[in-house]
Amino acid sequence: MFRPLYNILYNINNYYIVGGIIINKKYLSLKDHVYDYIANEIQNGTLLPNHKINELELSKKLEVSRTPVREALIQLASENLLEYLPRRGFMVKELDTEKKLDVFKVVSVLDALAATSALDQITEDDIEKMEEYVKIIDLSILEKNYADYQKYQKKFHNVYIGKCNNSTLTSILETLQNSFVRQVYLSNDTDKLFSASEQMNLDHREIIKCFQSKEKERLEQLIRNHWEIKHPDMI
Structure with missing residues (x-):
């Protein structure tokens, strides 16, 4: 079962623990964490062009709420890594x-x-x-x-x-x-x-x-x- 953000987010001397990963919140926000995860998945070929990003699955996998996931997706789309299609959501962008x-x-x-x-x-x-x-x-x-x-x-x-x-x-x-x-x-x-x-x-x-x-x-x-x-x- 997906746990709300407040149940999986801990503050230990200025650190986050998200999905079992320790993050120094001084340097990396939850949105940045999601951004890096998706960018790396595209970078290493796990997510290929035209792959649809499932926001709910992603939030469950990283154990964060939908808000930082959506913020990360919007940033990735603004940087041409993803494409937003009405009624279809975010997809990995294909470049010629x-x-x-x-x-x-x-x-x-x-x-x-x-x-x-x-x-x-x-x-x-x-x-x-x-x-x-x-x-x-x-x-x-x-x-x-x-x-x-x-x-x-x-x-x-x-x-x-x-x-x-x-x-x-x-x-x-x-x-x-x-x-x-x-x-x-x-x-x-x-x-x-x-x-x-x-x-x-x-x-x-x-x-x-x-x-x-x-x-x-x-x-x-x-x-x-x-x-x-x-x-x-x-x-």
């Missing part, structure tokens, strides 16, 4: 290939700018963190776990994006990546999918080398090439 290619071109420039801006801020700890993500991505590819692959390749890029000292750039990239990019590639042909994923992880290794050697121009070119779509049939 040309639109996706245009967005990837923009992301490539902005991501390269974030990387070069972060070049002098990257520490040894950051390098080690990126190297660890590359190893996890290798394992995800070996196990053909695309959800984990997508999760950790995003974490990889976020290491340097978070060090670029440009909140506007960071915000724009986050919106573009969540709202338009979704999976870099997605296909039922797993051999082709993970072959492309392997190449992208090789790019990650080269990106790390550029951060280590402080090669600004090569870093910029590497990242712009990294976002160049070589398999448009899989986006």
